Amino acid sequence: MIHSTAIIDSGAKLGKGVSVGPYTIIHANVIIGDDTQIGSHCELGVPSALSGGAPLVIGKSSLIRSHSVFYEGSEFGEKLSTGHRVTVREKTRAGDGFQIGTLGDIQGHCTIGDYVKFHSNVHIGQHSTIGNYVWIFPYVVLTNDPHPPSEVMMGVTIEDFAAIATMSIVLPGVTVKSGALVGAHSSVNRTVEPDTVVAGSPAKFICNTSDIKLKDGSGNSAYPWRKRFHRGYPEAAVAAWVAEFASA
Structure with missing residues (x-):
């Protein structure tokens, strides 16, 4: 399960059934849960003065693909999944079921909820707060410096069930509220209200999310998306969503 070229510090704690690929380095201050798969050329638990001495904790049944780098001082729930070359x-x-796409970059000091999905090339600035069941699509950037370069940091907040479409930028201190949708190529410089659609640069109100219809000929509303899209989510969450909309 451990490749002969992997370098694992004796202080690292690996659970049962952990596999480690070729040329991967695991430092001392690391705890890895049972049945986790780690690909080749990864580096886990990179020492850092900014970690406060806390370990890197990876929950059980996770999948970390090749060339990914994780610093010490972070903690992830069960079933973390990464693409390649993640930092x-x-x-x-982060909570359970977190997905980080290839070339994802999380700059630290962030809080991320359960079953959040990042596509490839997503950049998350420091002090970002992301809720549960959030979708962030390719090349999205969450910023934090209102007048760069400076020592001021104003993190972005993305609330539950929100979706940020590809190549969008969310500016420092902005809140995207629950169930909102940010259209592609947008620059968001102010609060996005719940269950609304904004788009453009600067982003402006377009409509309520409930006004968007599925392009499948049914005429049904596309949002809230949890009413219709359940793939990859835990049974308990899906059951709650079904009950929510059955009584609506």
Whole structure:
């Protein structure tokens, strides 16, 4: 399960059934849950003065693909999944079922909820707060410096069930509220209200999410998306969503 070329510090704690690929380095201050798969050429638990001495904790049944780098001082729930060449800095906290696409970059000091999905090439600035069941699509950037370069950091907040479409930028201190949709190629410089659609640069209100119809000929509303899209989510969450909309 451990490739002969892997370098694993004796202080690292690996659970049962953990596999480690060729040329991967696991430092001392690392805890890896049972049945986790780690690909080749990864580096886990990179020492950092910014970690406060906290370990890197990877929950059980996770999948970390090749060339990914995680600093010490972060903690992830069960079933973390990454693409290739992911970088995650210290003091990132994420719940269960977190997905980070290829070339994802999380700059640390972030809080991320359960079953959040990042596509490839997503950049998350420090002090971002992301809720549960959020979708962030390719090349999205969450920023944090209102007048760069400076020592001021104003993290972005993305609430539950929101979706940020490809190549969008969310500016420092902005909140995207629950169930909102940010259209592709947008620059968001102010609060996005719940269950609304904004788009453009600067982003402006377009409509309510419930006004968007599925392009399948049914005429049904595309949003809230949890009413119709359940793939990859835990049974308990799906059951709650079904009950929510059955009584609506």
